[in-house]
Amino acid sequence: MTITYQAIKVLVAACLLPSLFFCCQPAATHTGEQQDSMIVTHKLGETKVPVAPERVVVLDIGALETLHELGIKPTGVPKKFMPAYLSSIQDDASVADVGSVIEPDFEAISALNPQLILMSTRQERFYEELHEIAPTVFVGTDNKDYIPSFVRNTQQLGEIFGREKEAMQKLDSLELSIAKAQKKFAADPNKALFLIYNNGRYSAFGKGSRFGFIHDVLQIKPVMELKDESVHGQRVSNELIAESNPDYLFIVDRNAAVVGQKAEKADMENALIKQTNAFKNKKIFYLDPNVWFISGGGLTSVNLMVNDIVKLLN
Numbered sequence: 348m349t350i351t352y353q354a355i356k357v358l359v360a361a362c363l364l365p366s367l368f369f370c371c372q373p374a375a376t377h378t379g380e381q382q383d384s385m386i387v388t389h390k391l392g393e394t395k396v397p398v399a400p401e402r403v404v405v406l407d408i409g410a411l412e413t414l415h416e417l418g419i420k421p422t423g424v425p426k427k428f429m430p431a432y433l434s435s436i437q438d439d440a441s442v443a444d445v446g447s448v449i450e451p452d453f454e455a456i457s458a459l460n461p462q463l464i465l466m467s468t469r470q471e472r473f474y475e476e477l478h479e480i481a482p483t484v485f486v487g488t489d490n491k492d493y494i495p496s497f498v499r500n501t502q503q504l505g506e507i508f509g510r511e512k513e514a515m516q517k518l519d520s521l522e523l524s525i526a527k528a529q530k531k532f533a534a535d536p537n538k539a540l541f542l543i544y545n546n547g548r549y550s551a552f553g554k555g556s557r558f559g560f561i562h563d564v565l566q567i568k569p570v571m572e573l574k575d576e577s578v579h580g581q582r583v584s585n586e587l588i589a590e591s592n593p594d595y596l597f598i599v600d601r602n603a604a605v606v607g608q609k610a611e612k613a614d615m616e617n618a619l620i621k622q623t624n625a626f627k628n629k630k631i632f633y634l635d636p637n638v639w640f641i642s643g644g645g646l647t648s649v650n651l652m653v654n655d656i657v658k659l660l661n
């Protein structure tokens with residue numbers, strides 16, 4: 348079923364788009380006479396945070412994108428694996444480096460005396476440690492409810508930093524792009540498969556998965572039903588890919604994102620891959636790993652993801 352933003356906005360107005368984990372509870376509740384703080388409800392609990400905090404450590408790249416779009420400068424970020432389109436932040440000496448999205452530097456974070464820490468799935472196991480340093484909020488998207496959770500997070504960040512109007516303007520613009528893409532792909536009979544390539548092996552991602560965006564949001568039809576919805580996807584053989592015979596193949600090279608070494612195209616397009624309609628019709632698309640693997644869930648990357656797919660399938 349096509350997602351409608353009008354319905355989402357009604358929910359946002361009613362209860363700031365509650366996530367899968369908290370049904371119809373306000374995402375942020377102001378406390379105190381002068382409203383100098385608020386209670387933010389998120390996946391991992393409720394956190395009291397200051398309004399318009401000045402010292403913020405952002406460990407989630409999607410949230411970092413959104414704050415950047417809203418004109419908010421962070422105090423510290425994980426500069427390792429930073430997407431190229433956020434190079435202005437990476438190169439800014441006044442923004443501290445606090446490790447990576449996988450292994451945060453707790454000493455560096457603590458030294459900044461942050462008023463707020465924003466984190467997501469990659470740092471979920473460190474939540475208690477981070478919360479001991481400063482109020483910590485989980486801002487990751489829910490793969491099974493991607494757009495509503497993304498909108499909720501954007502609205503939530505807009506409210507925390509007093510940029511609600513700017514956040515809604517950005518969402519309104521994105522709404523138009525998504526609606527146009529949904530209309531286009533709903534009428535497209537071709538079926539697709541999303542793959543991560545890692546050292547000679549493929550993992551596939553379907554609906555409700557980490558990369559289910561192309562199916563769940565853009566409405567591109569899947570070539571097969573996949574049961575594994577973990578962050579690592581379902582390992583698939585070259586034989587299975589050939590047998591499923593997708594019309595479109597979307598491939599992300601993991602090593603290009605993680606270690607900066609691109610795989611050889613000849614290795615990815617092996618003899619079995621060449622049997623697919625996607626190869627025969629020149630419909631194999633290599634997606635930017637900075638956008639699709641490192642980031643996601645922020646205003647910049649969601650826009651890039653929509654625009655990338657629309658341009659590729661023109």
